[in-house]
Amino acid sequence: MMRRIDLRAAATGGAPVDYRAAVPRAELDVEAATHAVGPIIEAVRTRGLDAIREYGEQFDGVALDDVRVAPEALRRALDELDPAIRAGLEESVRRLRITSAAELEHDVTTDLGPGARVTHRKVPIGRVGLYVPGGLAPLVSSVLMNAVPAQVAGVGSIALASPPQKDFGGSVHPTIMAACALLGVDEVYAVGGAQAIAMFAHGAGSCAPVDLVTGPGNVYVAAAKRLVRGVVGIDSEAGPTEIAILADETAEASFVAADLVSQAEHDPMAASVLVTPSEQLADEVLVELDKQVFATRHTERIRTALTGPQSAVVLVDDLEQGLAVVDAYAAEHLEIQTADAAAWAARVRNAGAIFVGPHAPVSLGDYCAGSNHVLPTAGCACHSSGLSVRAFTRSMHVVDYSSQALAEVADHVVTLAEAEDLPGHGQAVRVRFE
Structure with a gap:
């Protein structure tokens, strides 16, 4: 059923072996997919909800007037959820919250001398868009894996998108809706694929643009994330x-x-x-x-x-x-x-x-x-890490120096500014002591 690759004695003779090339992967041409999704992203950017509705009909076979899922539909999905599934989700959430909280980094303040202080501050992302696939399988667990660390990080605004399901009246899969309700995520959109990523990046209808998009998807989702990177942050091209x-x-x-x-x-x-x-x-x-x-x-x-x-x-x-x-x-x-x-x-x-x-x-x-x-x-x-609470925070340095602390390094600043032929930088320090 599975082929064999024999690497025994591959390194005899002392020649280095490229093991990464020796174990091939599935071919995934994200670059080729960008040509297909580029027009979709541009259409959503320029025509907003109208384009999203059209793509929902074309790709998912559903026609929706409003792609936002009503909060009462989320609550109803949770009420109707199999108690065993709910118990499994609750235990998964409990464990993930514990590990996310343990990984959450806190501000670090360093005193470099009297009056010289630098604080490494951790700040949550303001608004994030979470993508949850719904193709071959409704990945309800991905709701938790995206939303819980974002919540623990302190993200103030969370939107979630998942493909509309023909079998469920064009809405998001009921189990995914139930998980959203369980976590208190009430901004949910029945939008899939590249158009969902474009909606997050550029905004459409009631969905305001986000700062960061996370979550797995197919090659078209990966291509869309590649194209909007820079407009928004992304976690990875999965x-x-x-x-x-x-x-x-x-x-x-x-x-x-x-x-x-x-x-x-x-x-x-x-x-x-x-x-x-x-x-x-x-x-x-x-x-x-x-x-x-x-x-x-x-x-x-x-x-x-x-x-x-x-x-x-x-x-x-x-x-x-x-x-x-x-x-x-x-x-x-x-x-x-x-x-x-x-x-x-x-x-x-x-x-x-x-x-x-x-x-x-x-x-x-x-x-x-x-x-x-x-x-x-x-x-x-x-070179990259998995999604964690850290992905939903940003770092910034806060520099707080007194006049005396600045005076201690003023000559160094001026000297280095002159070395880079940026005299205005040095003057910005000198002027404070003239």
């Missing part, structure tokens, strides 16, 4: 989801297979990668996959993902080489299922999130671990 598992002979094959399947369930372009020095484990996992894939609800989607070029079993000489491979791959989700898993996890440099040991599957992180599942994809974990 690509297809991915899991890498570093495992040895101690791993339970059924656990590994189930975790590969769980990620493939997201999307036909999802990547599932097993990196192991154990041929026996590789064989056992492939046998398990044959059993598990055909016992799932989304067999065809999962099979497409697992047999695609972005998924593979990668054989390595040992765990040292395996660690080098997964570090180069920089997976969105990385599981470590080895002996002494915590020690190996501690050495990982590049991953969106790391799941340690046999009882920390990625699906735990998707819902109730207390971690955030909005994570960097496509190898971006080597």
